[in-house]
Amino acid sequence: MKHPREQSWGPGDEGLLQIDLGAIGRNYDLLQRRVGSVERCGAVVKADAYGLGMSRVAPVLWARGCRHFFVATLEEGTVLRRLLGGDAEIVVLTGARPGTERDFLETNLVPTIFTTAGLRSWADTLQATGRAGRCALKIDTGMTRLGMGAEEFDLLCHDRGLLEAAQVDLLMSHLACADEPRHPQNLLQLDAFQRAARQLQALLPSVRLSLANSSGVFLDEAYHFDLARPGSALYGVNPVPGTQNPMTAVVTLELPVIQVREVTRDCRVGYGATEAAAAGSWLAVARGGYADGVLRAQGGRGCAWACGQRVPMIGRVSMDSATYDITGLSPEKRGSLEHIQLLNQQLTVDEVAGYAGTIGYEILTSLGWRYRRQYLETAREPESRDK
Numbered sequence: 001m002k003h004p005r006e007q008s009w010g011p012g013d014e015g016l017l018q019i020d021l022g023a024i025g026r027n028y029d030l031l032q033r034r035v036g037s038v039e040r041c042g043a044v045v046k047a048d049a050y051g052l053g054m055s056r057v058a059p060v061l062w063a064r065g066c067r068h069f070f071v072a073t074l075e076e077g078t079v080l081r082r083l084l085g086g087d088a089e090i091v092v093l094t095g096a097r098p099g100t101e102r103d104f105l106e107t108n109l110v111p112t113i114f115t116t117a118g119l120r121s122w123a124d125t126l127q128a129t130g131r132a133g134r135c136a137l138k139i140d141t142g143m144t145r146l147g148m149g150a151e152e153f154d155l156l157c158h159d160r161g162l163l164e165a166a167q168v169d170l171l172m173s174h175l176a177c178a179d180e181p182r183h184p185q186n187l188l189q190l191d192a193f194q195r196a197a198r199q200l201q202a203l204l205p206s207v208r209l210s211l212a213n214s215s216g217v218f219l220d221e222a223y224h225f226d227l228a229r230p231g232s233a234l235y236g237v238n239p240v241p242g243t244q245n246p247m248t249a250v251v252t253l254e255l256p257v258i259q260v261r262e263v264t265r266d267c268r269v270g271y272g273a274t275e276a277a278a279a280g281s282w283l284a285v286a287r288g289g290y291a292d293g294v295l296r297a298q299g300g301r302g303c304a305w306a307c308g309q310r311v312p313m314i315g316r317v318s319m320d321s322a323t324y325d326i327t328g329l330s331p332e333k334r335g336s337l338e339h340i341q342l343l344n345q346q347l348t349v350d351e352v353a354g355y356a357g358t359i360g361y362e363i364l365t366s367l368g369w370r371y372r373r374q375y376l377e378t379a380r381e382p383e384s385r386d387k
């Protein structure tokens, strides 16, 4: 199946986004080994698999043995159900809004529910339709985002009838600081989750437990429970910032260079004339600007990969292009420069995110729609083309 964006925009070369499905598969293998088995390792493919194409990514994970998938919305879940068929468990993380319960049942999607009223509504729908349909209950253990508060949860634990009627089958919570292993918040949340789990298991002995996202998988095994929910690490983002990335890079982004020139006198570059280039500098303009996900916040800080080395971005990022100072390249390399890379094995999503003051997640989900997309199935680490 072709990803909707996997298309070439005519003969023009507007950049090539390579997505290494083999690397995603190997990343999944590493994560499932860490938690002990494929049974205990789900995969988060929300937001079109973090911008990389759910329709291409999910079948690769399925082939590796993954049977538990997480998406953000009903619509994503419906698409994924069509893609994977009946056997996958598909959990929708942002819940079932009132009135959509029947759609969840129709498609056999598991809603994540975080209010007592939501559980009632789900239980009522099950009763009215006479159908079986499990749900996940999400509690807040310290992140204070989505999730039932502790007082409401305590009250709920006096209502075994409701818990059974709603067929609560998975207890979830989300870690706020898993990417900082020594942050005290982790232990506090673990403790709160364990306490809630004991309370609920006293009523529903077979309820499964899920706490860990990608970074949680790299915390102590006490955080793993029955089902992990890694997303970003599958796509190459470092789950253990500050230490060597155990994951394999997944994306390569190559942009065409559309102008190379020597500036013959001192000048200033780009909107706002924010940066100076001295006479004799060589500048390359590459097709790819903030409309393509080259985040404008990188201006004056970012870099590209050209002929096996980093070259600095100079001046602000424009909508369709950005300028790079290639003075450091040899004259032969400058003369023949046709492409630069903005992401590859060396220039990672995490490094680029650092230049833009953001996280790898945002680099991935911002990747533009004007690139030609190419999906690779490498069997092992690809050799860098620029050695």
Ligand SMILES: *Cc1c(COP(=O)(O)O)cnc(C)c1O
Pocket: 044, 046, 093, 174, 212, 213, 214, 215, 229, 230, 231, 232, 233
């Ligand atoms: C997005 C999300 C995940 C995946 O998080 P990563 O940090 O990308 O691994 C897991 N659980 C929930 C509830 C999420 O919203």
